[in-house]
Structures are given as structure tokens and as C-alpha cells.
Amino acid sequence: MDVTIILNKTDLFPKDEMDKYAAPWTKAGYDIVRTSVVSGEGMDTLKDLLKGNQTLLVGASGVGKSTVLNKLIHDLDLDTSAVSEATGRGVHTTTYTMLYPYHEGGFVADTPGVREFFPVLKAEFLKDHFPEFIEYAEECAFGDCMHLEDEGCGVREAAARDDIHPDRYISYKVLYASLLEGPKRGRLQTQGNMGPMNPMN
Ligand SMILES: Nc1nc2c(ncn2[C@@H]2O[C@H](COP(=O)(O)OP(=O)(O)O)[C@@H](O)[C@H]2O)c(=O)[nH]1
Ligand SMILES: [Mg+2]
Numbered sequence: 001m002d003v004t005i006i007l008n009k010t011d012l013f014p015k016d017e018m019d020k021y022a023a024p025w026t027k028a029g030y031d032i033v034r035t036s037v038v039s040g041e042g043m044d045t046l047k048d049l050l051k052g053n054q055t056l057l058v059g060a061s062g063v064g065k066s067t068v069l070n071k072l073i074h075d076l077d078l079d080t081s082a083v084s085e086a087t088g089r090g091v092h093t094t095t096y097t098m099l100y101p102y103h104e105g106g107f108v109a110d111t112p113g114v115r116e117f118f119p120v121l122k123a124e125f126l127k128d129h130f131p132e133f134i135e136y137a138e139e140c141a142f143g144d145c146m147h148l149e150d151e152g153c154g155v156r157e158a159a160a161r162d163d164i165h166p167d168r169y170i171s172y173k174v175l176y177a178s179l180l181e182g183p184k185r186g187r188l189q190t191q192g193n194m195g196p197m198n199p200m201n
């Protein structure tokens, strides 16, 4: 599965602000595409990404997922709505996940936005989802190092030297702690069926 990070609404922010915002993922080696439905920036790149692939668009409510798809796919007319002035957050306009055929080949799914992100996975496997940690993990004193506060942790040292973006290392530790704690009530309801097969149990 290939991951591309899309930074939409570039028309609303100065470039240096976007650069600063993107820095943790740029440094981690992710592909980043900057887009704007208003200026048209990045739309051709997005089309190339969709072509022939099965794509899932994921992101917070209000970031523009449905608007972007309306622009890219002929005759598509998904509902969109302005970010709430009262809360500054997106409104959950899209309420279900739906797969649309892309006219140049492939499929793309629009998804309801998320207000909170909670991966369903065991804490011990979280490190495998931070690809830039791998080369530094080889320097950890212990093979089963979880890259927390241990002495002799290559990942922790790399973050202290800025070889790993410190924000990514902080994200890792915050996510790790929340995975140990498990989902909070209320979050559970957004996770679908948390049956006995679920790794969180
Ligand atoms: N300025 C600007 N507004 C955008 C852009 N893309 C989407 N929007 C607006 O952002 C709001 C939320 O869009 P929507 O597609 O409903 O977001 P979704 O919840 O991610 O599907 C709408 O008012 C859109 O018109 C963009 O590139 N630039
Ligand atoms: Mg939507």
C-alpha cells in the first residue's frame, strides 16, 4: 500500500507556512502533494495518482476530500460543506464510505471525516509504522526496544539530534501511550465492531 500525504487548501496559506507544517513528513520520506481546488495546484498530480489504482481518501472533516473528488471525477456531485464558524471544525457531511469508479481507470473511495484518529493495533507494532525509525533502530541496545525513554535507544538519540523529526518522535510516544490505554468510551462506537478478533482486546 502506497501512502501519499495531500496538503489541500494551499491557496489559504503562505508557502513557508506550508513548508513548516509539512516538515515532519517530508523528513520522514513521505510523498507529499500540495493541492488547491481554488488555484488548481496539484490536480494533475492527483489524477495521475488515481489512474488505475484503488485509492482511499482519509482525513479530518472539512479538509476538502469531497470537493477534491468532485473536481477530479466527471459528473460527480458529492455534498460538501463549509467548516463550521462556531467550532472551526469540519461538519460531517459525508456519512458513509462509497467507492466511485475513476473514469481513467481505478476506483476511489470518499470517506466520512474523522475528528479523532485511533489506530486499531497493538502498541508493540506501532514502531513498524514509522518508516524513518528503521535505520536508527539498528543502533538500539535491545532488539525489542520500544524507543521510549530507554538508555541506548538509537531512535530516541536520532530524535535528540534532529535526524528524526522531533514532532514525529513525540507523535510516536503519544500514540504508543494511547494504544496501551486503549480506546476511550465513545471512541469505541466509531471503531465498528470491536469483537473478540480485535487486537485491542
Ligand atoms: N479555499 C479552499 N477551500 C476548499 C478547498 N477544498 C475544499 N474547500 C472547502 O472546504 C470545505 C469543506 O470541504 P469538503 O469537501 O466538504 O470536506 P470533507 O469533509 O473533507 O469532504 C468546503 O467549504 C469547500 O469548499 C481548497 O482547496 N481551497
Ligand atoms: Mg466529505
Ligand SMILES: [Zn+2]
Binding pocket: 137, 140, 141, 145, 146, 147, 148, 152, 153, 154, 155, 156
Ligand atoms: Zn530504541
